Amino acid sequence: MLNFHSTLHILEGIFTLTLAILLGLPAVNGAANNLTQVAASSFSPNPTNVGFYLYVPSTLQAKPPVLVNPHWCHGSAQDAFAGTQLATLADAYGYIMIFPDSPNTADKCWDVSSNQTLTHNGGGDSQGIVSMVNYVLQNYNADPARVFSMGTSSGAMMTNVLLGSYPDVFAAGSAWAGVAFGCFAGNGYDVWSNDCATGKIIKSGAQWEAIVKAAYPSYTGFRPKMQVFHGTVDTTLYPQNLVEEIKEWTAVLGLPSTPVQTLSNYPDSAWTTYVYGDTFHATNATGVTHNIQTNESVALPFSEQALKFLFVVLK
Ligand SMILES: *[C@@H]1O[C@H](CO)[C@@H](O)[C@H](O)[C@H]1NC(C)=O
Numbered sequence: 475m476l477n478f479h480s481t482l483h484i485l486e487g488i489f490t491l492t493l494a495i496l497l498g499l500p501a502v503n504g505a506a507n508n509l510t511q512v513a514a515s516s517f518s519p520n521p522t523n524v525g526f527y528l529y530v531p532s533t534l535q536a537k538p539p540v541l542v543n544p545h546w547c548h549g550s551a552q553d554a555f556a557g558t559q560l561a562t563l564a565d566a567y568g569y570i571m572i573f574p575d576s577p578n579t580a581d582k583c584w585d586v587s588s589n590q591t592l593t594h595n596g597g598g599d600s601q602g603i604v605s606m607v608n609y610v611l612q613n614y615n616a617d618p619a620r621v622f623s624m625g626t627s628s629g630a631m632m633t634n635v636l637l638g639s640y641p642d643v644f645a646a647g648s649a650w651a652g653v654a655f656g657c658f659a660g661n662g663y664d665v666w667s668n669d670c671a672t673g674k675i676i677k678s679g680a681q682w683e684a685i686v687k688a689a690y691p692s693y694t695g696f697r698p699k700m701q702v703f704h705g706t707v708d709t710t711l712y713p714q715n716l717v718e719e720i721k722e723w724t725a726v727l728g729l730p731s732t733p734v735q736t737l738s739n740y741p742d743s744a745w746t747t748y749v750y751g752d753t754f755h756a757t758n759a760t761g762v763t764h765n766i767q768t769n770e771s772v773a774l775p776f777s778e779q780a781l782k783f784l785f786v787v788l789k
Pocket residue numbers: 506507508
C-alpha cells in the first residue's frame with residue numbers, strides 16, 4: 475500500500491528520470507561519462523603501481539586543465555568519482571580529471587610518509603600520480619600550466635605532498651582536512667604517524683619551509699597556490715594540523731604569518747577564511763568534524779585565480 479511519502483518519492487523518481495532523459499544525463503552521480511582505467515603499461519614510472527582512472531568529458535577545452543582528485547583512506551578512485559560534483563563540473567567546464575587509486579590494499583591510504591614520495595622524482599605514490607599527469611598532458615594536449623590537485627583527508631595529505639614534491643607540475647592545490655607536507659614523514663612506506671595525526675608535530679615556519687625545499691633542493695621556480703580547510707572538532711587529524719599547514723605554506727610562499735584579511739562566514743556560515751595573500755587561504759570550519767564537506771564552487775575559482783584564467787567562468 476502506498477502512503478503519501480512513497481507516492482511523493484515515486485513522483486520524484488519519475489520527474490528525475492524524465493529530466494535525465496530530456497537532458498541526456500545519467501541518473502547516477504550526474505557525470506555524463508564513466509571512468510576509464512588506463513593500463514599500467516601505458517605510463518611510467520609508476521614504482522608503487524598506483525591505479526590510473528581517467529574522467530574525460532565529451533567536450534573539452536582546446537587545451538584542457540587537469541584536476542587530480544586523490545581519494546581518502548579506505549576509499550577508491552570510483553568512490554572519489556562518485557563522491558563529489560567534480561566530474562559533473564568537468565562536463566560543464568571541459569577539464570580532465572585523474573582519479574588515482576591507492577595500491578596500499580591494507581588501508582587504501584596514500585603513501586605520504588616515505589622519503590621516496592617526499593622527494594622530487596624519488597619514487598613512491600606521488601611519482602606514479604605525476605606520471606599520470608604527464609600521460610594526460612601528452613595524450614590530450616592538456617595545459618601544463620593548469621594542473622591542480624584537490625582532495626579530502628588522505629587525498630588532502632597527498633595534495634600537500636604533490637605540491638611539495640612537484641611544484642613544477644602543479645599550479646594550485648585544495649586540501650580538505652589534511653596535514654602539512656612532511657608531517658607524516660616516517661621510516662617506510664604508507665606509515666601512519668600518530669604524532670602528526672594528533673597534532674604533536676609542531677614546527678616553525680622556517681623548519682617546515684626547509685622540509686618542503688629539501689624535497690627538491692635545486693628548484694627555485696614558481697610555487698603553487700594552496701588553500702586548506704579544516705574542522706575545529708576533527709578527531710582523526712587534529713585541528714593543530716591546520717596551524718602547521720598555515721605555517722608551512724605561508725613560509726614557502728613568502729607570505730606574512732598573520733592574515734591580511736579575515737572573511738567571516740565564508741564559504742559557509744560559522745566557517746572563517748583567513749587570507750594570507752593571493753596564493754594562500756586557510757579556512758577554519760567551526761564545529762566541523764573530519765567528515766568535512768568539500769565545496770567545489772570555492773575550490774575551482776580559487777584555482778582559476780591562480781592563473782588569472784582557467785575553468786572558463788563558473789555560471
Ligand atoms: C557507464 O557504465 C554503466 C555501468 O556499466 C553503463 O550502464 C552506462 O551505459 C555507462 N555510461 C556511459 C556513458 O558509457
